[in-house]
Amino acid sequence: MFQVLDSAVPIACWSCSIGHNDSTLFCPHCSKIQPPPGGDYYSVFGLKPSLNLDLFALEHEFHRLSRKLHPDRFARAQENEKQWSLADTALLNDAYRTLKDPIRRTEYLLKLEGAEIGEQHSGKDRKDASRVPADLLEEVFDLNLQLEEMRMARSLGETDPKLEASLTEAKKKFDGLLEAVDSDLRDAWSAWDAGDAAVRGIVQKTMVALLDWRRYLSNLARDVNSVLGA
Numbered sequence: 001m002f003q004v005l006d007s008a009v010p011i012a013c014w015s016c017s018i019g020h021n022d023s024t025l026f027c028p029h030c031s032k033i034q035p036p037p038g039g040d041y042y043s044v045f046g047l048k049p050s051l052n053l054d055l056f057a058l059e060h061e062f063h064r065l066s067r068k069l070h071p072d073r074f075a076r077a078q079e080n081e082k083q084w085s086l087a088d089t090a091l092l093n094d095a096y097r098t099l100k101d102p103i104r105r106t107e108y109l110l111k112l113e114g115a116e117i118g119e120q121h122s123g124k125d126r127k128d129a130s131r132v133p134a135d136l137l138e139e140v141f142d143l144n145l146q147l148e149e150m151r152m153a154r155s156l157g158e159t160d161p162k163l164e165a166s167l168t169e170a171k172k173k174f175d176g177l178l179e180a181v182d183s184d185l186r187d188a189w190s191a192w193d194a195g196d197a198a199v200r201g202i203v204q205k206t207m208v209a210l211l212d213w214r215r216y217l218s219n220l221a222r223d224v225n226s227v228l229g230a
Contacts, residue, residue, distance in 0.1 A: 051189035
């Protein structure tokens, strides 16, 4: 079930002039469509920011709102309502794509909290030992050599079963590490949702580090998959 978000910021409906919160797509009094609301993606669905969401309920609400916002419903409406139906639909789609995906949702919420997320903050190449476990650094170095060997062999139309088997094993390892990271993230979601400000400050740092680590592993898995043709 959804946790409905009560906004303390009132705004007057353009049609009936009755005040309502600034996060709704439709006036709760006259049901008229409203201009794209302020606030975040959670508020589009009337949700409090959290990491564990009822995805079935989210999808149901998305389809309900999508039907109400469909441009065909506003074919004979005022021009401003026609434009708002398009703008609100675009906002709804962006919000849904972000919130339904667990990783995008986590990154989005952390950014709302002011965390620095992304390769521009973690370092795209991630070569420093402070970020990558020392035992894995050596494996990654060997992996990059193997990837180059495989690319060279493929360019010459050759195959190397032994090298391909080694890369396949590497892929399995990275997939396993990614599963472990995702499990840790799920634990962090629960701690975040249930925690106070102090707990959330600690959990936020943990999630940023996990996302950073996950991005690095995903890039490695992507490189191996591209060479293996997976």
